[in-house]
Amino acid sequence: GTDSHTTMINGIGVVAWGVGGIEAEAAMLGQPVYFLTPDVVGVELKGKLRGGVTATDLVLTITEMLRKAKVVGKFVEFFGEGTASLSVTDRATIGNMAPEYGATMGFFPVDDKTIDYFKGTGRTKAEIELFEAYFKAQKLFGVPKAGDIDYSQVLTLDLGTVAPSLAGPKRPQDRIELGNVKDQFETLFSAPAANNGFNQPHERLQQTFRANDGIELADGDVLIAAITSCTNTSNPSVLLAAGLLAKKAVEAGLKVKKHIKTSLAPGSRVVTEYLEKAGLLPYLEKLGFNVAAYGCTTCIGNAGPLAPDIEAAVVSNNLVCTAVLSGNRNFEARIHPNIKGNFLASPPLVVAYAIAGTVRRDLMTEPVGHGKGGKPVYLGDIWPSSDEVNKLMKFAMNPKVFRENYAQVAANPGKLWKKIEGVKGQVYDWPKSTYIAEPPFFAGFDMQPAATSPHVRGAKALALFGDSITTDQISPAGSIK
Secondary structure (H helix, E strand, C coil): CCCHHHHHHHHHCCCCCCCCHHHHHHHHCCCCCCCCCCCEEEEEEECCCCCCCCHHHHHHHHHHHHHHHCCCCCEEEEECHHHHHCCHHHHHHHHHCHHHHCCCEEECCECHHHHHHHHHCCCCHHHHHHHHHHHHHCCCECCCCCCCCCCCEEEEEEHHHCCCEEECCCCCCCEEEHHHHHHHHHHHHHCCHHHCCCCCCHHHHHCCEECCCCCEECCCEEEEEEECCCCCCCCHHHHHHHHHHHHHHHHCCCCCCCCCEEEECCCCHHHHHHHHHCCCHHHHHHCCCCECCCCCCHHHCCCCCCCHHHHHHHHHCCCCCEEEECCCCCCCCCCCCCCCEEEECCHHHHHHHHHHCECCCCCCCCCCEECHHHCEECHHHHCCCHHHHHHHHHHHCCHHHHHHHHHHHHHCCCHHHHHCCCCCCCCCCCCCCCCCCCCHHHCCCCCCCCCCCCCCCCCCCCCCCCCCCCHHHHCCCCCCC
């Protein structure tokens, strides 16, 4: 695939990963893509996740663990009883973040959970029977147990040790358990940049700053809270949990401050439909989480601008304000050019931090906010149980809804799609476009390349970097400040 998060499809037993534009073009032109046979790292998952722990918490834990194990350029395959206990959507969440933990892919075998997923998402009986028969005939059906496969290396994770977590403020592998977020932010606030810090005077944490519109701001304030990205917004367990938390929060009288930019970008229209049918979307909307789009939003820097007065106060006072999002990447300046601290979190925690309004509140011991009658409301008061989420899962795994939705995409895509005119013939003739422009090096292009000098002369390095450089530091995904 041409997206780095193509690896999400590893969750249903498909061997796939993202490639660069040049590799994709070569493949479309019938050219092979060469790579060395990779090592295969087996990750044995044991036990089960505890109640209240989400797939997001698990993938952030795995990202931290595999980054330390240095799996760059390797295939990762998950096996063991813990793997078999995970739903396909949880597996897809883990496969999705393979680029963040550095692996070429994070593969999950096909088993009964895969079959159940296809049944729940509207595949036909004939398709499912053929799929199952093929994998069984190839002896590829079922999750391997310990000792079944001779991996290049084996790592182990007990799912029972996974705890609610965030990751940040600058890298996806920097996981922080929920109860340590406040202290970690305050430590990094005055730590040098070389130690992943912000290099600001510690005493400034006691100050507040007033914007022109009268709103008071402080370091650590949450200014963007987004349920977004392909990693989480197609996983019903965490989307339903976010909706349930929003419902309980609204009923308790909690609110989100109006200057916090909130958004919801579901993985598809199916998500919006099951949130509506479960009666949860109105509660998300009351907290400001309105459906913004179906696609890449905040995670790739498409959050849009902050209110002018807020942005001016942040810039003029050099504030270290934060974004909390259910995305997969949080590199510096990616989410917003003027928001320095960015934390990845599960959708329900995104809602909780939007209500809290700051990462400098310990949500394990301090109230998320104050509700009706000034009563303190704690995270435990509004956090949904696994049973509550499971009771609503019937709305998410409805074959009829999936079939109707995707039939609509094919049969009636909308007026704008119908207006798009394609190019005919074997050669693209570069019609006028504000999006796809003819590269200058295609001018005078011929099937027989012109002769070039065999020597490279006068070449100079454009930039020299240290370790842990991201694509965003080379070419920012968001607006360039």
